[in-house]
Amino acid sequence: MSFGQGGPPWGPGDGSPQGRQPYGQQQPHGRQGPATPDWEALATASEARGRKRRWALLGGGAVATVAVAALVATLVVRANSDDPKASGPIGGVSSSSALPEDTTAPAPSFSEVAPPPPPDPKEFVSSAEKDKAPLTAESLYPGRKLTVGDRVYAKGALHRTAECASGTQGALGQVLTKHGCEQLVRATYRRDGVAVTVGVATFRTAAVAAEVKEESSGNIASLAGEGVPTFCRTTVCRSTANAYGRYVYFTVGGFTNGDRVTKQDRAVFTTGDDVAEFTLRQIHRRGVAQASRAAATQ
Template sequence: MSFGQGGPFDGPGGSFSSTPDWDALAEESEARTRRKRWLWIGGGALAALAVAGIVAAAVISSGSDAPGGGPTAAPSSSGQAVPDDKPSFPDVSVPPPPNPHDYISDPRKDTAPLTPATLFPQKSMVVGEHSYPRTETAGTGDCTAGVQGALVSSLSHNGCKQLLRATYAKDGVAVTIGVAVFDSPAQATKVMNENRPNLMPLPGSGVPSGFCQGSKCQMTTNATGRYTYFTIAGHLDGTDVTSGDAAVRQISKDAGSYAFTRIAQRGKDQAAKAAEQQLKEAQRKAGQGS
């Protein structure tokens, strides 16, 4: 049998021989070796990078003492902690505020000027919704000159130092307030309890001289601190006050409230001034100690 030209098993792609090509096999083996070597080197590099990242993260974490916090301050070269930069201020010890009642109870503290102008400074007596124009004021060191009846001896025996009066009038009625000043609250209270008020009314500027003279008028008395205060209220036309006189009762009540308020305000003003001086003194001492 003839297969044409060429050796046995010739085909369209050329001849096929049963003997291996040793040179080609060697080249292929060397190529596989090189690929394995590069894969090993690349894997090692990636592992090294991963280790480096873990170490860096550990270093950063060790610089913070709280989650999300920044690095802590480095100690100073002396080994001591760095001092705080916040400014420090000396303590200012302020005594408790003075009690206003103490200032109207003790003549050694109650040293503010005391005259009709300082005790009754407003041109009108205003109490709530009621307002009464002031008509006259007066002050005297002779307390007996402004009172009558048994009150004369009571003021004298208990050491009254001063008597201040003011009169207010409106719509046919008027009231005179009298404030007697003593050295102690005990004297003021004793006068309040001993007698009927018997304050002399103070006329002037529309209030006639016969006001509450020879007619029935409403009188009150009270005390606070070293002050006793009196009121006498009535009709300007000289008619007697009766139990149904609402206008007289109202002006008498308002006058008593106003007298108390004015005396109490005197204590408040002096206590506030003393508190301000105490604060300034405490600040001055704190400044010297800083």
């Protein structure tokens, strides 16, 4: 039982309910008189219970007041705090969970079709079907001189013919005719008593040109004129043969005074190599120019 709030709710008398009495006011044990209500005791007990309820209500109200005050203080502190974590949304929701940005804008699209590769210049000089640019002696060997590094070569005579065998010596004419030579362009360059004639023969395809290069024998005929005397007709000279695409280009070089060429005559070798390299570059330029025009129309 609670101290100061009476004894057992049931007395030892006749079994009738008895109100709770304050401490020290309990009825003595044993038989009692007639069951007359103790009005004073009932009033005292009722007053005690009323006080208890009032204290309970007051205590609960105080607790609620303290809780509300604590919540308000917490909100004020969170609102005034410089800590970014403290200023986040109530309930522990991270500020990073903001609404997503507008995603209605269409995403960029990219074509899945790869652009075609640039045309190969060599392809345009490998067959007569694609190699349509005009070919002349002047377009292949322009200007009045050829400069390679510190070496300057004066240009001599030029010649172009569809009778390819007429510009050859030995068995080379037969090889050109056999494989259907279309034309033969020749040019001569000279420097310090050395002269070189270069001849360019064209065929239908690169495959035919490769066969001509492998089967070639004899020489291209040297081209005199424009200050260059006849050379390399009755003496030993250096000759070469190369192919690029449908073009086969030959050189024959030696001394303008008729001397024999030996392996030690570096000037003859250098002149022939310079003229042959220039010829290769000119043929390649034809391919580049035609490939560029084709790319522009794609």
